[in-house]
Amino acid sequence: MPLSGKPRLIREINRTLILDVLRTEGPLSRAALAARTGVSAPAISRVVADLLESGWIREVGTGESTGGRRPVLLAVNPEAGFLVGLDVRRQALLGAVTNLEGRVVVRDREPVRRRGPALLDQVVAFARMLVERAGIPRERLLGVGAAVTGVSRDDGTVTHSPGLDWADVPLGATLAAALGCPAYVENDVNALLLGEQWQGAAVGARDAAAILVGTGGVGAAVLVGGHLYTGRSGEAGEIGSWLVGPPATAEPLEDVAAVMAWVRRWGAADLDPVEERSVEALLAALQAGDPKARAILDGVLPYLAQATANLVTLLNPELVVLGGEVLAVADRVVPQLQAAVDRHCPSPAPVVPARLGDLSALLGVVRGFLDRQRNSVTFVRHEGRRTL
Structure with missing residues (x-):
């Protein structure tokens, strides 16, 4: 006996397949879609007609003729849906609204005004402000992604983030409820690497690493075969816990090399009660060639170099x-x-700065959200609404 609703489920799966293939391989003709997906030509025609009518895809020209009429090429409409990307840092919240190709529609930043669980309210208010400024219809808001320092579970709960004073904070569930769309939460350095793989310095890379040195600490991310490797409990890449220095006085790398450790070494007389201003002042002093600031950085660099070569x-x-x-x-x-990599590694690799700057993690969580959603039927619908 056929399962109730099976035809509808098949239609949703076919829509998902077609959108996925167009997003990753398009533009393509209807015949090429049938060949790539295995969906029959009549079903392709029906689904394509529906997707064209609803605005999810568009015609973008014609392909080469194989003896008959030139085929019409189809592609995902990048303006069919929009996503919110957030980067929750120790000193500041960064955010952007993008289309499906990662084009930024709205971008903003504000200082962190709270710590601990109360910070969650500020994150939600910041995300809502971005959506309001973007002026997009709510039905076109497909999802929200957030990058955070620390460790999170697949359900979006931030289990451990000392930099934010968070423990078991339901960031994903809270954002999903507040914005009415699915949410995705990722570690900040993982998000950075995803963003750089999508549109930055690591485009095309399948086996790559990233090192983040910031106010939230020091961490690493790893791509294996084009996919993030996160380990058994999601804590792969926590190189901030690596011990550096002579055995008798070894310290965790994060205690020595995180940017806040630089600030503390700079001296109490130079500190501002607002941490972000202290960081900005120290970085400005470094860029200006301040001898004390340069000496601090020179003392940190051997430890970072050692960790990079080991990685x-x-x-x-x-x-x-x-x-x-x-x-x-x-x-x-x-x-x-x-220099350390070239000197000590059997097979040296280039060390390159992130090309996207503050956008790396924002685009990374957008990319991560899209990759995760396309692996399920919710790629097209979520609670009766269109999504991707």
Whole structure:
């Protein structure tokens, strides 16, 4: 006996397949879609007609003739839906609304005014403000992604984030309820690497690593075969816990090399009660050649270089992307890291600065959301609404 609703489920699966193939391989003709998906030509015609009418796809020209009429090419309409990307940092919230291709519609930043669970309210208000400023219809808001320092579960719960004073905070569920769309939460350095793989310094890379040195700490991300490797409990890449220095006095890398450790070494007389201003002041001093600030950075660089060389030796990546607030002094840092890799690694890899800057993690969670959603039937519908 046929299952109730089976024809509708098949239609949804076919829509998902067609949208997925068009997003990753398009533009394509109807015949090419049938060949790529295995969906029959009549079913392709029905689904394509529906997707054209609803605005999810569009005709973008004609292909080469194989003896008959030139085939019409189809592609996903990048304006069919929009996503919110958030980067929740220790000192600031960064956010953007993008279309399906990652084109930024609205972008903003605001200082963190709270700590602990109360920060969640500020994150929600910030996300709502971005959506309002973008002026997009609610039915076209497909999802929200958030990058955070720390460890999170697949359900979007941030289990451990010392930089934010968070423990078991339901970030994903809270954002989903507030915005009325699915949510995706990712570690900040993983998000950075996804963004750089999509549109930045790691485009085309399948085996790559990223190192983030910022106010939230020091961490790494790993791509294996084009996919993030997160480990058994999602904590792969926590190189901030690596011990560096002589055995008798070894310290965690994060305690030595995180940007807030630089600020503390700079001295109490130079600190501002607002952490973000202290970080900005130190980075400005470094760029201006302040001797004290330069001496602090010079003391940190050997530890970062040691960790980078160890990571390259362990993983044998195609390249290492460097991100975080350290990018403000990349011209001084990258050559030191590259020299250590070239000197000590059996198979050296280039160390390159993140190309997207503050957009890396924002675009990374957008890309991560799209990749996760396309693996289910909710790629097209979510609770009666169109989604992707």
